[in-house]
Amino acid sequence: MPRSPTSRILERKKKIYEFIKERGETTTTAIVNELELSHSQVFYILRLLLKEGLVEEIKRGKIAFWRIRR
DSSP, X not given: OOOOOOHHHHHHHHHHHHHHHHHSSEXXXXXXXXXXXXXXXXXXXXXXXXXXXXXXXXXXXXXXXXXXXO
């Protein structure tokens, strides 16, 4: 059975969502550097946001960009 998100996960989710919203489009690395989170923490939250339909991933070569889903 999947675990329910903790308050820490919900807080990170909000921070990352707002960061992407402000930037318009950004990379995983930019989120990691600006919010001082680990790559795995950011990637986990991005996958949650993607699954919920709040963000979309755009691949350009080897780099993934993230933006708010329209």
